[in-house]
Structures are given as structure tokens and as C-alpha cells.
Amino acid sequence: MKVTEHVHRLPVTTPTLYPATTTNVYVVRDGNSAVLIDAGYEHEVAHQAVVDYIEQIGSPKIEAILITHYHRDHSPGSKFFRTHFDCPVYAHPAEISFLEQEIAPLKVDHTLLDGNVVSVGSLELHVLHAPGHTHGCLNFWLPADGVLFTADNIVGEGTTWIGPPDGDLRAYLHTLRRLKTYSASMIAPGHGEMIANVQEKIDFFIGRRLEREEQIYKLVQHQRMTVDELVVAVYQNTVHPSVIWVAERTIQGHLLKLVGDGRVKQLDGDRYLAI
Structure with a gap:
């Protein structure tokens, strides 16, 4: 059209x-x-x-x-x-x-x-x-x-x-x-x-x-969390299993930025914690 x-x-x-x-x-x-x-x-x-x-x-x-x-x-x-x-x-x-x-x-x-x-x-x-x-x-x-x-x-x-x-x-x-x-x-x-x-x-x-970034940051402020744990916490089982990989990569993308910004650090065992 x-x-x-x-x-x-x-x-x-x-x-x-x-x-x-x-x-x-x-x-x-x-x-x-x-x-x-x-x-x-x-x-x-x-x-x-x-x-x-x-x-x-x-x-x-x-x-x-x-x-x-x-x-x-x-x-x-x-x-x-x-x-x-x-x-x-x-x-x-x-x-x-x-x-x-x-x-x-x-x-x-x-x-x-x-x-x-x-x-x-x-x-x-x-x-x-x-x-x-x-x-x-x-x-x-x-x-x-x-x-x-x-x-x-x-x-x-x-x-x-x-x-x-x-x-x-x-x-x-x-x-x-x-x-x-x-x-x-x-x-x-x-x-x-x-x-x-x-x-x-x-x-x-x-x-x-930016809202999603702050949500993830607050989740790792007081406890060490893996990507899988963050996916569950952020998306609360609202994501269809066929596209769960999208949620995982989105979380990974935010964590990479947060680490690069010096706000979060990656620990042993692929866990993340706010600095």
C-alpha cells in the first residue's frame, strides 16, 4: 500500500x-x-x-x-x-x-x-x-x-x-x-x-x-544471580518457551552493558552482583 x-x-x-x-x-x-x-x-x-x-x-x-x-x-x-x-x-x-x-x-x-x-x-x-x-x-x-x-x-x-x-x-x-x-x-x-x-x-x-536495566540492577544489588535466575525473576514465566532464548539474550545484553558501565561484576559460576 x-x-x-x-x-x-x-x-x-x-x-x-x-x-x-x-x-x-x-x-x-x-x-x-x-x-x-x-x-x-x-x-x-x-x-x-x-x-x-x-x-x-x-x-x-x-x-x-x-x-x-x-x-x-x-x-x-x-x-x-x-x-x-x-x-x-x-x-x-x-x-x-x-x-x-x-x-x-x-x-x-x-x-x-x-x-x-x-x-x-x-x-x-x-x-x-x-x-x-x-x-x-x-x-x-x-x-x-x-x-x-x-x-x-x-x-x-x-x-x-x-x-x-x-x-x-x-x-x-x-x-x-x-x-x-x-x-x-x-x-x-x-x-x-x-x-x-x-x-x-x-x-x-x-x-x-533503561527501565529493564534498572530492574536487573536492583535484582543483583543484594544477591548473586545467574542469567537463568534473572530470566525467571524478570519475565515471571510470561515468555513462551519457543522464544525463551530471546529473553536470555536480552538479559545477557543488559548484563554486558552493566558490567561495561562498572555497575555490575561477573563472578565465578556465571553469577552477577552489583558493585
Whole structure:
């Protein structure tokens, strides 16, 4: 569906994490020139839905596929689209080795770095290296429409998980604060509907991470606790067993930051205690 003058949002079914059930593939178009931001999963029905939609809007030429990060609900569809549209795949250098496992035997054609600009007709799509969810995550800024493409750094419903080996909580908070500096009127998230309350949404994501950090810190102030014990204490059995690994990595991510900040120390036996 068309969401701004130059942006179309195509939610496609993917094996993503609840509460999301789809991943957004975006078409950024100006005249007969267009690019895809993300490609979804390797699924024939999802591929056809994107192809049909692009035909419905007049079949602009797809110049490139811009992958925000390698996770398989965002990237493997580029295998099909690269061949179908005969266009290159772009990603951040830090994502390449992981991404090429998802799209093998294809390779990433070009890299994108912070500060690069992708031309789409007369539009300028600005590249933001936005680490946090992954080390090489890319976000994009389209000033012509006031749209920030935030991938999984900001999602439409719920929050996103940040933890090792992909994530870095300190980098994530820095990315969120940087996103606040753009005069965006809309956020185009990796999952969910377009977001109009931009500043409020970013503040919510920052606040949620900081609240969780303080919750964990208070738990280890007076007793030594393991990651498993913290998962039970923090999530109180509210997390479905299928995604318990997300809770574990989230706790690990917060502990890494707390240790790095000098507020918590790791003891023998993988227990943690506030300093």
C-alpha cells in the first residue's frame, strides 16, 4: 500500500517473532526508478505478492535491493528478487558474511556505509549505520517524505530484542538517540504499521530499555544471580518457551552493558552482583 508520496509498504508473511507475523518490504519510488528496502523470507507466495504489487503501480525499474540486516525474516527473499528484477544487493560490510549464508550461492554486490546516499530518480535516500539489533544494521532517511526506515531498531508493536551475539545495547541506545535528531514525520518500521508519533515512540523504546536495566540492577544489588535466575525473576514465566532464548539474550545484553558501565561484576559460576 502507498503510505507516502514515494513510499509503499508491503507486509509479507515471514517466520518472525510474536507479536509480529509479517515483515515489511518497502518500495521507494520516484518516476520509473525504485529500490526495495528488505526482501522478506524465501517464500513463493510472498515473492509473488511483491511482484504483483509492483506491476500494479506501473512496473518501475527496481534499481537495487537494500538489506537492513541479515536476519532471515528480512533477507533471503533477495535471492529471488535479485534474479527477477536483475538488480544488485546492497548491505553493510559487517552483515556480508552472515547475509551471504542466507542468500547462497549469491553474493552481496555492493556495500553501504554511514553517510552514503542512494539516488532513486530525483530522490536522495540517506544511509545510516544503525547498530544495536545487529552490528551492521542499516536504517535509511528519506527527507523528501520525512520518513525514517528503522528496520528492527523500532517496530510497530512490542519492542525488539537486543543481545549477543548480534546485538549491543550501548550501541542500540546511541542509535535511538541519533534517530531522534531527524525531523521525521513518519517511521517505517521493520514490522507493523507506519508510526506517526515519532519522538514519543523513540522515547518509549529508550525508556523501556533503561527501565529493564534498572530492574536487573536492583535484582543483583543484594544477591548473586545467574542469567537463568534473572530470566525467571524478570519475565515471571510470561515468555513462551519457543522464544525463551530471546529473553536470555536480552538479559545477557543488559548484563554486558552493566558490567561495561562498572555497575555490575561477573563472578565465578556465571553469577552477577552489583558493585
